[in-house]
Amino acid sequence: MTVLDLGIVIVNYNVRDLLRDCLASVCDSRGDLTFELCVVDNDSHDGSADMVADEFPQARLIRAENRGYAVSNNLGLREFGFGQEGAESASGRPHFALLLNPDTILPPSA
Numbered sequence: 001m002t003v004l005d006l007g008i009v010i011v012n013y014n015v016r017d018l019l020r021d022c023l024a025s026v027c028d029s030r031g032d033l034t035f036e037l038c039v040v041d042n043d044s045h046d047g048s049a050d051m052v053a054d055e056f057p058q059a060r061l062i063r064a065e066n067r068g069y070a071v072s073n074n075l076g077l078r079e080f081g082f083g084q085e086g087a088e089s090a091s092g093r094p095h096f097a098l099l100l101n102p103d104t105i106l107p108p109s110a
Contacts, residue, residue, distance in 0.1 A: 006035040007094035009076030011069055012102050013042040016051050019102040023056050026100070029110045036094070038076040042066035073099055 008026060012019050019039070026037060037059035041049040043066045052061050062075055077083055081093035 002034070003092065004036055004094035005033040006096050006098055007077075007080035007082070008035055008037045008098045008100055009040065009073055009080075010037065010100050010102050011040045011042065011072040011076065012044060012048050012052075013066065014044045014046045014048065015102050016044070016046045016048040019048055020051060020055065022100070022102045022104050022106075023052070023059065025104075025106040025110075027056065027058070028108060029106050030108055031110050035098075036060065036080070038062065038079045040064050040072040040076045042068075042072055 010019065010022065023037065023039070037056070039052050039059050040062045041052065042064055049061060049063050052059055060079055062079060064072055064075055074083065077097055080097060082097055
């Protein structure tokens, strides 16, 4: 089993177009790190979650009740195994986590 370098968590609420640009920049990055994406959508009403499912199927998508930014980040971190006890869960967990806001655009070399 290959362990990922980075688990990226993006919490979204009604910013579909910004999120699309953010995800595209992450997916287009040419850095050396291995990563997976997890988008936690806080019950958006602008089609954000459907856009992620349709355009970025490689991203994990959690459709969540809007319980706030911190709770949603924790949902995403748990999706990658952070905050779970035991060596078994730690073995598949990425080395690092990145909490990324959906209005972020990464440079191509990131």
